[in-house]
Each structure stands twice: as C-alpha cells, then as structure tokens.
Amino acid sequence: MTTPLDALQNDRETSTQDTTRIDDVRISAVRPLISPALLLDELPVTPELQLLVERSRRQIANVLHGRDDRLVVVVGPCSIHDHDQAMAYAQRLKSIQAELEDALVLVMRVYFEKPRTTVGWKGYINDPRLDGSFRINEGLRRARELLLHIGAMGLPTATEFLDLLSPQYVADLIAWGAIGARTTESQSHRQLASGSSCPIGFKNGTDGGVQVAVDAMVAAAAPHAFMGMTKMGQTAIFETRGNPDTHVILRGGNSGPNYSAEHIDAACAVLRKAGLREQLMVDCSHANSRKQHARQIEVAEDVARRVADGEKRITGLMIESHLEEGRQDIRPGVPLQPGVSVTDACISWAQTAPVLRALADAVRVRRTRPA
Ligand SMILES: O=C[C@H](O)[C@H](O)COP(=O)(O)O
Numbered sequence: 294m295t296t297p298l299d300a301l302q303n304d305r306e307t308s309t310q311d312t313t314r315i316d317d318v319r320i321s322a323v324r325p326l327i328s329p330a331l332l333l334d335e336l337p338v339t340p341e342l343q344l345l346v347e348r349s350r351r352q353i354a355n356v357l358h359g360r361d362d363r364l365v366v367v368v369g370p371c372s373i374h375d376h377d378q379a380m381a382y383a384q385r386l387k388s389i390q391a392e393l394e395d396a397l398v399l400v401m402r403v404y405f406e407k408p409r410t411t412v413g414w415k416g417y418i419n420d421p422r423l424d425g426s427f428r429i430n431e432g433l434r435r436a437r438e439l440l441l442h443i444g445a446m447g448l449p450t451a452t453e454f455l456d457l458l459s460p461q462y463v464a465d466l467i468a469w470g471a472i473g474a475r476t477t478e479s480q481s482h483r484q485l486a487s488g489s490s491c492p493i494g495f496k497n498g499t500d501g502g503v504q505v506a507v508d509a510m511v512a513a514a515a516p517h518a519f520m521g522m523t524k525m526g527q528t529a530i531f532e533t534r535g536n537p538d539t540h541v542i543l544r545g546g547n548s549g550p551n552y553s554a555e556h557i558d559a560a561c562a563v564l565r566k567a568g569l570r571e572q573l574m575v576d577c578s579h580a581n582s583r584k585q586h587a588r589q590i591e592v593a594e595d596v597a598r599r600v601a602d603g604e605k606r607i608t609g610l611m612i613e614s615h616l617e618e619g620r621q622d623i624r625p626g627v628p629l630q631p632g633v634s635v636t637d638a639c640i641s642w643a644q645t646a647p648v649l650r651a652l653a654d655a656v657r658v659r660r661t662r663p664a
C-alpha cells in the first residue's frame with residue numbers, strides 16, 4: 294500500500310531530494326570573487342600612504358572632537374567612473390591643498406558605490422565598464438588602484454560604505470567614510486561603522502530625519518558582534534570596539550534643505566539630548582541643493598558667512614564637484630563627455646576652487662574673533 298509520504302517522494306515535482314527547488318531559486322549565476330587578501334597582496338599599501346591615512350584620520354578626528362578648528366571638506370565627483378578623469382581631478386585638488394591646509398582638511402570624494410532610489414548604475418566596483426557586465430573583480434582592482442594612485446599624491450580619500458563586504462578590499466586606504474541616507478538606519482551599516490578604522494559620517498534620512506543619524510552615532514559607538522568575511526575570504530564573527538569618531542551629515546530631505554541656522558540648532562538639540570558633541574557636516578548637494586548643482590555654491594557661501602561670524606558647530610562640508618559642470622546619462626553606444634558626472638550633477642572644478650578659498654577665508658576670519 295502506498296502511504297501519502299511515498300506518494301510525495303515518488304513524485305518528481307515534489308521530490309524532497311532536489312533541494313534546488315527551494316534554495317537559490319532566483320539566483321541566476323554564482324561567479325568566483327577574489328579574496329581581499331589576494332588584492333591587498335597584489336596592490337599593497339605603501340609605507341608613505343599608510344602614514345598619510347593615519348595622519349588624515351587623526352586630523353579629521355581632531356576636528357570632530359574640537360581639538361582642531363579647521364573645516365573638513367569632502368569634495369569630488371558624485372561617483373568615479375574613469376581612472377584618468379579621477380586622477381585629473383585629484384591633481385587639481387592637490388594643487389590647492391598647500392594653500393588651504395591651514396584652514397581646511399581637504400579630502401577627495403572617491404565614491405565607488407552608489408545607492409539608488411530604485412535602479413540604475415551602481416558604481417565603479419559593481420560595473421566598472423558601465424555596460425551591465427558587472428565585472429566586480431575588475432571593479433575592486435580598479436578601485437584599489439585608483440586609491441593608491443591618489444594617495445601617492447598625498448591626497449586623503451573619502452568613500453561611501455554601501456556594500457558590507459567591499460570595505461575589506463579598500464578601507465585600509467580610506468581616511469573618512471560615509472553611511473548614506475538610505476542606509477543610516479540599517480543595523481548592519483551601524484555595526485560596520487562600529488568596527489571601521491576611519492571616522493564615519495552618517496547622513497540624515499531621505500525624509501530629512503536627523504534622529505536616525507544620531508541613533509546611528511550612538512549605535513556605532515558601542516561594541517557589536519556580527520557576521521562578516523575575513524581578508525582571506527572566510528566567513529567569521531567580528532567583534533568590534535565601537536567607533537567614537539562619527540558625526541551627522543545634514544543633506545536635506547523630502548521637505549527641503551536643512552542647513553539653515555535654525556536647522557543646525559534643531560540638529561544640535563538632538564545631539565545634546567543623546568549626550569553627543571554638537572558638531573555637524575553640511576552636505577551642500579542632494580536635498581540641500583534641491584538637486585540643482587549650482588545651488589551648492591550658495592549653500593557653501595551661506596555656511597562660510599556663518600563660520601566667519603563665529604559658527605563652530607559646523608565642522609565640515611561635502612561638495613559634489615567634477616572637472617566639468619552638470620551630469621550625463623549612460624547610454625549604450627553613446628560616448629560619454631569627459632569629466633562630467635554620470636550620477637548626480639556636480640559643479641565644475643572652475644566653480645569649486647573659489648568656494649574652497651571662501652571657506653578657508655571664513656575659518657581664518659573666525660580665528661580673528663574674540664574667543
Ligand atoms: O548621490 C547620489 C544619488 O543621489 C543617489 O545615489 C540616488 O540616486 P538616484 O535617485 O538617481 O537613484
């Protein structure tokens with residue numbers, strides 16, 4: 294006599310032996326990924342760059358804790374899509390570093406990972422050829438190579454940590470990291486920040502909410518235990534010490550900009566309530582510029598005026614800037630214009646240099662004010 298279980302096991306459609314029927318059913322391919330150790334062995338950090346990374350992280354932490362009165366300015370393309378164009382930008386930024394370093398800690402935005410509202414190109418690591426071929430091994434290699442080349446010029450670098458595995462391939466070279474508006478509330482990203490070797494800025498949420506970023510600072514300061522991947526590419530349980538070098542980044546939200554003096558007061562009240570130091574970075578782009586790139590100049594100039602008037606709670610700014618102004622779409626078969634962003638619109642280098650000088654002047658004026 295056939296029992297109901299026999300009937301099930303005999304039925305190929307419902308076979309319990311064929312585990313692929315219930316596992317990985319929507320995975321179309323699994324490709325090999327290089328280990329972080331292999332890439333670090335191929336492209337090692339130099340002793341000079343190691344010193345630069347350490348020194349830059351220390352300088353940024355000193356600003357965050359009020360031991361250095363300079364402004365940290367994270368400036369550069371919305372996203373990297375071309376090695377040579379990124380190097381050309383880095384050369385320009387480097388050319389004014391010495392002139393401004395008494396007042397600004399300049400850090401180049403070298404963003405390889407883009408969080409998308411829905412879908413779109415997800416960055417140089419995910420798709421380095423910009424054609425949907427997703428050569429992630431090549432992307433990781435190109436990203437690390439670029440960081441080494443920019444670092445060799447003596448310019449510290451900043452990036453957004455979006456993927457939870459990619460930091461193992463590049464984070465040793467990064468002076469400052471961001472957790473974006475779409476991931477500030479994510480426990481996994483807060484845990485990542487708690488074990489990060491560099492200072493981390495948390496964006497306010499896309500709805501403009503600052504509480505999530507302050508909560509993220511509290512969470513990141515605490516120790517955590519979570520699952521991750523070692524440099525050798527093995528799974529492991531990571532236990533972190535907590536990161537005290539974090540801050541909020543005001544980037545505006547759905548209801549508009551949030552960099553005004555009143556917004557700074559309100560954000561500082563949230564920090565105070567959480568027992569945190571009242572200091573913030575202003576992102577001149579995104580909802581603060583209403584996504585109109587040229588408005589970044591107005592935002593930065595407004596902040597500069599307030600800094601010159603004595604504002605000390607704004608300890609940093611972020612500016613999206615490329616060689617040329619504006620943005621362009623990636624279209625199959627259509628050549629890209631050199632030096633123009635393929636994600637958010639940027640101000641040009643020609644527009645950026647005067648903004649940086651104005652910010653540096655504001656810091657110098659602030660120093661002349663009675664304490
Ligand atoms: O800075 C980048 C973008 O604002 C972010 O990645 C979202 O982009 P999207 O809305 O074009 O997807």
Ligand SMILES: C=C(OP(=O)(O)O)C(=O)O
Binds near residue numbers: 404407472475544579
């Ligand atoms: C994606 C970014 O910003 P946000 O997370 O604020 O949208 C960014 O700075 O590139």
